[in-house]
Amino acid sequence: MPHTIARIAQALGLQAEGALDLEITHAAEPAQAGPDALAMAMNPKYAAGLAQGQAQAAMLWQGADWQGMGLKAAIFAPRPRWAMAGVAELLDPGYDFGDGIHPQAFIHPDAQIGAGAQIGPFTAIGARAVIGANARIAANVTVAEDVVIGADVILHAGARVGARCVIGDRYIGQPNSVVGGCGFSFVTPEPSGAEDVRATLSGERQLRAQKWHRIQSLGAVRIGDDVELGANSSIDRGTIRDTVIGSGTKIDSVCQIGHNVQMGEDCMMCGMAGVAGSARIGNRVLLAGKVAVNDNIFVGDDVIVGGASRVYTNVPAGRTVLGDPATKLETQLEIRKVLRRLPRLAQNVAGLQEAVFGSKPKKSD
Secondary structure: OOEEEHHHHHHHHOOEEEEOOEEEEEEEOOOOOOOOOEEEEOOHHHHHHHHHHOEEEEOOOOOOOOOOOOOOOEEEEEOOOHHHHHHHHHHHHOOOOOOOOOOOOOEEEOOOEEEEOOOOOOEEEEEOOOOOOOOOOOOOOEEEEOEEEEEOOEEEOOOOEEEOOOOOOEEOOOOEEEEEOOOOOEOOOOOOOHHHHHHHOOOOOOOOOOEEEOOOOOOEEEOOOOOOEOOOOEEOOOOOOOOEEEEOEEEOOOOOOOOOOHHHHHHHHOOOOEEOOOOOOOOEEEEEOOOOEEOOOOOOOOOOOOOEEEOOOOEEEOOOOEEEOOOEEHHHHHHHHHHHHHHHHHHHHHHHHHHHHHHOOOOOO
């Protein structure tokens, strides 16, 4: 459906100038924008692309000379990414979940389906499951027995929700996301080699046969409101107590949250990050891509963990950490400066050794 410049600006609470009745149908990058597109050029470095495209209107940075760019209308975005979120929400055509419950869906007779729910083909809803109003559930989704899901949730194709899990309102499960798989918890009859190493912090250990035996997950998963779980990501159920994810938390694709983890509200976990079992994560914590958090530790409120960091010990609230092992950002930057100097330092040491002893060090030294 076309939108006028005036309507877009009003919906986003932004200033607009020019031909406000101009209609656009979609957003595009400046160089690819046609006459019916809103060109997204919210930074001066994207302005050159406008000359390559055919856009009549654009979203620009504050104070941009839109007339000098040959445009008929412009919307000004003081905070570009926030404006991008608003435009994307307004122009998103969404997904077609069909109408009502597809005849090829299986709904257990004891399940409760809220008003206005849409359920796709080959989806299975288990016994005593409760699905909230206006749920949109795509094809090939599995919701197991005794699950409770709130209103306005979206479960994309292939999403799985395990038995007895509880999910709040407006949850989004991206394709192939899994809530409530069994925790990865195993034990051996005698102390295992891994236990020996952990206890002694030594590589020296007795080698012996060992057989792994599963510890069943008796807990489930509890998820608050407004949580999103990315494609191919999983949250394991707890061993005894539930694994908990707080309201407002956003989890990217290919992430893993282990059994018994307690994660706070409004956290963000980026792609390929992992949190090991029984770790506690505070509120508003940011775990960047490929971050790994050790088991049984605590990460305080408002912590930011930089990409590919390895968190082995507790992190106090408000700290920014980076590296492997993760240290304070300032400390890590100093470490990296020193690492860059190591080749020169080694060369200097070799020169000193030759001057003192009359020979260069051997490579094995």
